[in-house]
Amino acid sequence: MVDKTIEHFECGHRACGGCGAATAVRLILKGAGEDVIVVSPTGCLEVFSTPYPETAWKVPWIHSLFENAAAVASGIESALKQQGRSEKVLVIGGDGATVDIGMLSLSGAFERNHNITYICYDNEAYMNTGIQRSGATPFDASTSTSPAGSCSMGNKHQKKDVPAILAAHGSPYVATASMSYPADLMKKVETAVNTPGACYIQVHAPCCTGWGFEGEKTIAVGKLAVETGLWVNYEMVNGVLKKAKKVKRKPVEEYLSVQKRFRHLFKPEKNEAEIQKIQAIADANAEKFGIDI
Amino acid sequence: MKEILEGSHAVAEAVRLCRPQVISAYPITPQTHIVEALAQIVADCRLKADYICVESEFSALSACLGAAAAGSRTYSATTAQGLAMMYEVCFNVAGMRQPIVMTIANRAMSAPLSIWNDQQDSVSLRDSGWIQLYAEDNQEALDLHILAYRVCEDHEILLPAMVCFDGFILSHTYEPVEMPEQEDVDSYLPAHRPYQILDSADPISFGMYATPDYYMEFRYENQRAMLRAKDAIKKYGALFGETFGRDYAGLIEGYHLEDAEIALVAMGSICGTVKDAIDEMRAEGRKVGLLKIRCYRPFPDEEIAEALSHVKTVAVLDKNISLGSKGAVALEIKDTLYGADIDVFGYIIGLGGRDIRKKDIRAVVDLAEKGSGDMFYGLREELL
Numbered sequence: 001m002v003d004k005t006i007e008h009f010e011c012g013h014r015a016c017g018g019c020g021a022a023t024a025v026r027l028i029l030k031g032a033g034e035d036v037i038v039v040s041p042t043g044c045l046e047v048f049s050t051p052y053p054e055t056a057w058k059v060p061w062i063h064s065l066f067e068n069a070a071a072v073a074s075g076i077e078s079a080l081k082q083q084g085r086s087e088k089v090l091v092i093g094g095d096g097a098t099v100d101i102g103m104l105s106l107s108g109a110f111e112r113n114h115n116i117t118y119i120c121y122d123n124e125a126y127m128n129t130g131i132q133r134s135g136a137t138p139f140d141a142s143t144s145t146s147p148a149g150s151c152s153m154g155n156k157h158q159k160k161d162v163p164a165i166l167a168a169h170g171s172p173y174v175a176t177a178s179m180s181y182p183a184d185l186m187k188k189v190e191t192a193v194n195t196p197g198a199c200y201i202q203v204h205a206p207c208c209t210g211w212g213f214e215g216e217k218t219i220a221v222g223k224l225a226v227e228t229g230l231w232v233n234y235e236m237v238n239g240v241l242k243k244a245k246k247v248k249r250k251p252v253e254e255y256l257s258v259q260k261r262f263r264h265l266f267k268p269e270k271n272e273a274e275i276q277k278i279q280a281i282a283d284a285n286a287e288k289f290g291i292d293i
Numbered sequence: 294m295k296e297i298l299e300g301s302h303a304v305a306e307a308v309r310l311c312r313p314q315v316i317s318a319y320p321i322t323p324q325t326h327i328v329e330a331l332a333q334i335v336a337d338c339r340l341k342a343d344y345i346c347v348e349s350e351f352s353a354l355s356a357c358l359g360a361a362a363a364g365s366r367t368y369s370a371t372t373a374q375g376l377a378m379m380y381e382v383c384f385n386v387a388g389m390r391q392p393i394v395m396t397i398a399n400r401a402m403s404a405p406l407s408i409w410n411d412q413q414d415s416v417s418l419r420d421s422g423w424i425q426l427y428a429e430d431n432q433e434a435l436d437l438h439i440l441a442y443r444v445c446e447d448h449e450i451l452l453p454a455m456v457c458f459d460g461f462i463l464s465h466t467y468e469p470v471e472m473p474e475q476e477d478v479d480s481y482l483p484a485h486r487p488y489q490i491l492d493s494a495d496p497i498s499f500g501m502y503a504t505p506d507y508y509m510e511f512r513y514e515n516q517r518a519m520l521r522a523k524d525a526i527k528k529y530g531a532l533f534g535e536t537f538g539r540d541y542a543g544l545i546e547g548y549h550l551e552d553a554e555i556a557l558v559a560m561g562s563i564c565g566t567v568k569d570a571i572d573e574m575r576a577e578g579r580k581v582g583l584l585k586i587r588c589y590r591p592f593p594d595e596e597i598a599e600a601l602s603h604v605k606t607v608a609v610l611d612k613n614i615s616l617g618s619k620g621a622v623a624l625e626i627k628d629t630l631y632g633a634d635i636d637v638f639g640y641i642i643g644l645g646g647r648d649i650r651k652k653d654i655r656a657v658v659d660l661a662e663k664g665s666g667d668m669f670y671g672l673r674e675e676l677l
Contacts, residue, residue, distance in 0.1 A: 035493045039359070050501035060491040062362055063500035064355060064385050071352035075315060075359025075367070076491060078343040082314040082365055087493045105355060108348030 002033035002190055013056035015048040018215020020205035020222060021121045022048070024179035025092055028119055028203070029059065031189030035087045037076055038062070041069035041097035044128040045121065067101040069093050070109035073116045081115075088193045091118040095136035096126040098202075099160050110169035110198045117192040117199045120162070121179075123207035131210040135160035138230065140278060141261045143210075148264035153274055158281060166200045167239045173199040174236040180204075180222030184233060184245070191235075204231045212260020224255040229282035232289045244289040252279045296472050300431040300463040301326030303470045304370075304396055304456075307435040309340045310478040311394075311442050313368040314485075315360035317345040317353045321375040322408045323460035324398040328370055350375035354382040354395070361391040362499055364490035366442065369393065372460055373400035373414040380418070386453045387422025387515065389500055390488075392445035393453040394438060395423075398460040399561065399612075401645040409646020410460045411612040412561060416589075416621045422515050424454035424522055425590040427560040431468045433587075434458040436533065439478055440541055443529040448488050450522050452515075457589075459562040461646070473537055481536045519591045526588055544593035546585040547600055549575060553582025555661060556601055558626055559610040560586045563642075563649055567610070570654035581658055586622065594629045601630060607637045608661035610654075614641045619667060638666020647671060 008029035015022035021044055029036070038061045040046045046063045049056040064072045069091045077089045098106060098120035109116065125143050126132040133146040137155045142148040146155040167174045173195045177185040185203060192199035206222045208215045225231035227250045234244035253275055256262040265271050265278075286292050298306070305327050308316075316335070318328040335344045343360075347353045350371050357367040371379060376397060386393055397415045401407040415425060426441060428434035434456065441454040458464060489497060503511055527542050534540030548568050550556060557567050564585045574581045584600055586593070601607060607630065611620025618624060623639025630637055638661045643649040657670060 037363070037491045037493060047502060050498055052501040052503045052507050055498040055501060057498050058496060060493055060496040061498045062359070062491055063502075064358055064389070065381055068351065068355035068358075068382065071347065071355035072359035072362075074345060074347070074352070075317060075356035075361075076363045077359075078315045078317075078345055078356065079360035079363035079365035079367075082341075082343050083363075104349060105352045108352050111348070112346065 002031065004030045004186060006030070008058045010056045010058055013049045014051065016209050016215065018208040018218045020179050020207055020218050021045055021094070021123055023218070024121045024185070024203050024205045027179060027182050027185050028092060028189050031186035032088060032090050032193050033190065036090050036193070037087050039069045039073045039076065039089065039091045041093040041102060042066035043094035043097050044123070045092060045094060047128050066097055068105050069097060069102060070118060071105035073118070074109045074112065074114045077114045077116050089116040090193060091116060093120060094127070095120055095122045095124060096134040099135040099162050107169065110166050110171055110200070113170065113197045115196055115198070117189070117201070119189065120202045121205040122202050123205045123210060125207070125210050127207050127210045139281060140265065140274060142264055143261065154264065163200060163202055163236070167236050170239070171200055172197040172238055175201045176204070176231070176233050177201055178204040178222050178226055178231060178233055180219045180226065181233065188235065210261070212263070213258055217258065221255070221258060224250070224258070228252045228255045229286045229291060230255060232285050232291055234289055241289065244291050246291050246293050248293045249282070249286060252282050294472050295469050297467055297469050298431070299326060299465060299467050300434060300458065301398070301465065302330050303431045303435045304438060304458070305330035305334060306472060307438040308368050309334050310473060310475055311439055311482060312340065312366065313342055314365035315343050315345065315357065315367045316369070317347050317356035317360070317367070318369045318371065319347055319350045319353045319375060321350065321372055323400060323464045324370045324372045324375070324396065326464065327396055327398065350378040351382060354379045354386065357393045358382065358386050358389065358391055361393050362389070362491050364487040366485040367393050368395070370396035370398065372398045373402055376414045376418060377402065383418055383421040383423060388511065390451040390518070391453060392451055394441045394445060395453065395455050396438070397455045397457040398464045399457050400460040407645040410462050411644045411646070412457065413613040415455055415457045416613040418455070419590055419621065422452065422519065423590065424452055424588070426454065426456050426588055427586065428456065428458040428463065429562060429564045429585060431463055431466070432470045432539070434463060435470055436537070436539055436541065439473065439482060440526070440529055440533050443482050444522060444525045446485055447525050450518055450525050451488055452518050452522060457561065462562045477536055481533065523591050523593065541587070544588035545596050545600060546587060548583040548585065550582035550584055550600060552580060553604055554580040555606040555608065555658060556582050556584050556604040557608050557610060557654070557658070558584045558586065558622065560589060560622065561612065563610060563612065566649055566651060567654050570651040573651065574655065574658065592625055597626065597629050598633070601635065602633065604635060606661050607635055608657050608666065609637065609639045610642050610657065611639055612643050614644070623667070636664065640666060640668060640670040642670045
């Protein structure tokens with residue numbers, strides 16, 4: 001039984017007030033328990049937690065590059081095996097490092113089924129470089145590289161479905177979670193690190209700075225994503241959907257309207273047609289995962 | 294025991310004798326036979342190691358970095374495009390001071406695509422913070438791997454090393470090699486005792502970011518370690534001689550250099566051809582010698598300056614070109630001999646696997662004697 005009162009991620013790091021990723025990491029480490037080695041790719045997390053000579057990590061931690069965390073983790077796991085050690089190897093990286101630039105090494109590590117858990121904190125853009133779109137940026141979100149303009153509604157593509165891609169690699173455990181549901185997140189991390197093989201969890205982690213809302217609303221915004229069906233919390237065991245969190249769905253407008261990245265859908269006037277496209281994404285999610293109560 | 298082995302297999306056996314615990318590599322010509330042989334060695338339980346079949350060279354070296362940071366002795370091998378794909382990781386490994394040893398089966402860079410030999414690949418990584426050793430023949434290639442681990446893992450050094458040997462010319466050539474005994478290698482190369490590792494019982498952070506207040510000191514420490522590596526290579530090269538009977542105490546090697554008026558400077562397998570050509574020229578009474586660079590990084594500038602102090606003319610043979618400038622070795626020899634009354638000429642030769650024969654070496658010496666240099670040698674004028 002993991003002692004969830006122990007803090008492995010120290011206060012005093014330099015994340016923005018209300019940072020969803022920082023809260024997610026604190027919960028992830030509580031779920032992972034003792035005897036864990038963490039690998040992080042380049043990203044917000046690395047930057048705000050480890051300005052030399054300070055570190056927020058109370059577990060062994062390594063950062064190498066933006067795109068190779070899964071490969072570094074593969075090597076660590078291999079070395080531990082050779083040395084007869086039993087520590088758990090955990091990757092915690094952002095969506096840019098996971099969904100975009102890290103896909104090559106991520107796919108390789110999952111194909112080889114290393115005994116690692118890879119957790120993507122998904123704040124839906126490259127946040128530490130100034131809010132540019134990634135493959136995890138949702139449809140119509142305005143970012144600095146997918147800006148809304150007189151002839152653009154923002155990001156033209158839907159989120160890349162990385163959980164499905166990794167499940168297709170034969171991963172024994174793939175889950176999604178939200179930092180707004182701490183007990184669920186911690187339980188899924190505990191399950192993943194105790195499941196042999198390459199496991200994946202994608203954690204929805206709202207970014208108050210990047211998305212444009214007040215820091216005290218992070219948990220509420222994260223909840224709205226789940227309650228509207230734009231983010232679904234589910235578990236897949238050996239590629240089969242086992243459980244998805246059911247909700248009494250709210251209209252997507254409630255989620256979109258509280259974030260500046262979707263402001264262009266409401267100003268100068270409300271764009272019903274465009275909002276309906278996003279509603280259709282939520283409806284499709286609801287049908288696919290059977291989340292409607 | 295003397296064995297007749299393909300160069301790649303000699304290297305694979307040398308690696309086996311060093312007992313790495315984690316091997317990670319992606320096959321690429323002409324490195325392929327090394328990693329195939331090692332895969333078989335692991336499959337046959339002749340080496341207790343984990344062989345990670347990665348999906349790219351990028352992940353190969355990244356996996357080695359993870360394994361090294363977790364405290365295991367690690368090995369990889371690559372060439373040309375594969376090394377280029379590792380570029381970012383190479384700098385990272387050196388900056389994180391991980392003592393990884395990697396074979397480079399030297400090959401020309403594309404485009405145009407070429408699988409044949411020159412040394413552009415590793416020379417282009419000269420600034421990455423890796424020790425670079427160049428082998429003249431397969432015996433030296435074999436020996437330098439054992440030496441490299443001994444040097445790299447010294448806590449005063451903690452740097453990665455590339456052992457470079459010419460693709461095909463050495464990697465695919467059968468030569469007799471003296472294969473060291475395991476017990477001798479074990480006594481020369483003790484079990485790896487890493488300096489700091491990822492360990493949940495003693496958690497530390499690796500690979501943090503450094504602000505302008507700290508970054509420069511890290512680079513300075515890297516430079517100091519590289520410079521210390523000169524003495525470490527000499528020390529462990531001499532110890533190698535005591536243990537195995539083949540001496541590698543020098544970062545450079547001279548051949549008929551003591552009384553030479555004109556000196557050729559080269560790295561790698563070309564040195565064998567140069568020695569043969571020198572034998573011919575010496576028989577004709579010409580005072581020609583060779584300075585072979587075995588250790589290119591750290592660059593043995595003082596040793597070279599001393600060894601060449603008495604010559605009148607230096608002809609540097611570069612199997613690479615720093616486009617827009619000159620051959621990389623020629624540039625550094627010019628820098629090293631700056632202020633001395635010695636003419637230094639550079640010749641770009643043998644790129645993309647073009648043969649280098651004794652008569653070519655003789656022709657280069659003739660050119661240097663005439664004072665003609667800093668040129669591509671052996672161009673086919675009809676194609677230009």
